[in-house]
Amino acid sequence: MNRFIKNLKILPRWIIILIDLGLYIFAVFAGYLLRFNFDFAAIESSNLFFGIPLFVGAGFAATLITRSYSGIIRYTGFQDAVRVFMTVSLASLICAAANLINSEIFGKNLIPYSVLVIAFMASTVLLVNYRVMIKYVFAYYARAKTIFDNVLIFGAGESGQITSEILQKAPGTNVRVLGYLEDDLNKIGKVLNGVKIYSANGNLESLIRLLNIKEMIISVQNLTVTRKSELVDTCIKLGVKVKHVPPVYRWTRGELSAGQIKEVKIEDLLGRESIKLDNYYVNKELKNKRILITGAAGSIGSELVRQVALYSPSVIVLLDQWESGLFDIENELLRSNPDCVINSKILDITNERRLKAVFSEFKPDIVYHAAAYKHVPLMESNPSEAILCNVGGTKFMADLSVEFEVEKFVMVSTDKAVNPTNVMGASKRIAEMYVQALNNVEVNAKGIKTRFVTTRFGNVLGSNGSVIPVFEEQIASGGPITVTHPEITRFFMTIPEACQLVLEAGAMGKGGEIFIFDMGQSVKITDLARKMIHLSGFQEGRDIDIIFTGLRDGEKLHEELLTHKENNTPTYHTKILIAKVEKVTFFKISREIDKLVELAQLNDEYKAVEMMKKIIPEFVSNSSRFEKLDKTRYSLDS
DSSP states (O other), X not given: OHHHHHHOOSOOHHHHHHHHHHHHHXXXXXXXXXXXXXXXXXXXXXXXXXXXXXXXXXXXXXHHHHTTTOSOGGGOOHHHHHHHHXXXXXXXXXXXXXXXXXXXXXXXXXXXXXXXXXXXXXHHHHHHHHHHHHHHHHHHHHHHTSXXXXXXXXXXXXXXXXXXXXXXXXXXXXXXEEEEEESOTTTTTOEETTEEEEESSSOHHHHHHHTTEEEEEEOXXXXXXXXXXXXHHHHHHXXXXXXXXXXXXGSBTTBOOGGGOEEOOHHHHHSOSXXXXXXXXXXXXXXXXXXXXXXXXXXXXXXXXXXXXXXOOSEEEEEESOHHHHHHHHHHHHHHOTTSOEEEEEOOTTOHHHHHHHHHHHOOSEEEEOXXXXXXXXHXXXXXXXXXXXXXXXXXXXXXXXXXXXXXXXXXXXXXXXXXXXXXXXXXHHHHXXXXXXXXXXXXXXXXXXXXXXXXXXXXXXXXXOHHHHHHHHHHTTOOEEESOTTOEEOEEEHHHHHHHHHHHHHHOOSSOEEEEOOOSOEEHHHHHHHHHHHXXXXXXXXXXXXXXXXXXXXXXSOOSSOTTOEEEEOSSTTEEEEEOOOOOHHHHHHHHHHHHHHHHTTOHHHHHHHHHHHOTTOOOOSSTTHHHHHHHHHHHO
16 A cells, blocks of 8 residues: 555546545535435435436536635645635536426425435535545655655744744655754743754753654744854754754745755854944934945945935946946946936046046045055065055045045045054055044134045955855865965944945044944855855765965964054944044145155056055064065164
8 A cells, every 4th residue: 555655646537526526426425414314215306316316417527617626635735725715606506506407397306305404514524524634635645755854943933833824835855853952041942833942051961862863954044143152063063964943024925935944154152242323313414415326336335325226316427447347337226216316437446537537427425435455465466556546546536535525425444444554554544644634723824614534444244356256266166265374353334334334434533533433253265164164065075185285475473453552442333432542634644645656657566565564664574575674674773
């Protein structure tokens, strides 16, 4: 019997019709028995031998008409139940019509209406339930021969229950929910839909081993990043896969499907708890204003464009020299915010004449300056370009902002500007110094109206060229993952977070501040690589190797947000601080930058970098050809 059921894929149609007819016979005969209280004499005198053939024949005709036999029984669903109801209803109507005709001609019914009603209800229940029974028999034997992966669901709330139901109902899934995990002491030890709720704060490793768990699904919607990381670390240690349920607002038409339960991504573990910023001040700052954004096609710039557009500016001017990226963000914005007025300009910020024409045309109220060369090794190889763009371009932008009386200039900087060990970081620090100097008393006395604000933060998750996309590509190609040093660490934040910081800093800035962000704990890149390997379903050493290639030109082991000479003061937001940095004289830094740009234009790389080191005494090269300049400097000092 078991072998028959396993090998039988679809019941033949004639068997389904025969079963249906047998159930019609049973239903109508039961109708006679119930109607006449098992009085066989009364049953015989009530046209039993006419009534049963009539009802069964009508059922057969209705079956052929509605094709209720055509469904695949093991996939019976609501539509099949409706079709059965329609079939039995049609059969009953045929019998009722036969009664009317016969009573007109011979003065009596072929089948009592009371029997017909009972037969209608009984046959409907029987036909539907036998289909459901066969469905579950097939499902039982199909599941009996399936090898299941045991699953724990973290969260015994509504989301967890829905997740469990989806996993059990979804076709093709080979998982079995063996328990729920909870931090809530009031739920622990109880049973939910036949599944026990276990403590997530007990010996989780022992529980996972005891139940032979292969996968954990995190269903809690508001779980903290720290707690999620703890769970993932435990699962990584034991080789258990980790998935999570997306937020409710991402469910398709408000319903969760098995396909939406995805593997946890590394970005979910590196972010911090969501930081609530005061959008009232940002809205007041941007509404009905003319906004200019440089680097608008880049990772930060494009997200700035998206967020600025939400505050109803009168116009957004997008500047970038990357044609394709600018085309993409413009079209995205036109689709998502068709009422927003956009002007895109293909432009290199080192072209002062073209920049001036843009300022003259649009007369921006606020400038967000995100354009920069940012890749450390590339800029170490091309210091002249780093200087011309990051220093010279910033100076052009700042000077034009003063000339055209821009209300506020917000510069996007980097933690690599702190105690720089490379040309890129040094170029950004010099740009910071110039922008800050424009707020000095000696300059403001000349009636400058523009307020200059700088934001400084660490690495941005998912930005162009960042470590995570690189690791993802290396894993996809089978490895190995390349890490420069076993102990290298970095701070991380998400692109939306970074841009919220820029907007908030711009709104709260009075001029001259360098805003830094509470970046949380730095992340060890080797640990990051190991987690990404596991979350991708592989094992380090067996499937994907990690190899160490040595620090790249100009690369630091650990990034910083403040120099040893800097301190910070709090703002009204606990996560945003102001760096207290040494002030520089505007006319001095302006002359030094002019000389630096001139050296870069001549492509005199060593003299240009030497000049940078004079401007920034703390600039000491690391793993770079420019280290010899430091040796010369130190020997002269001694």
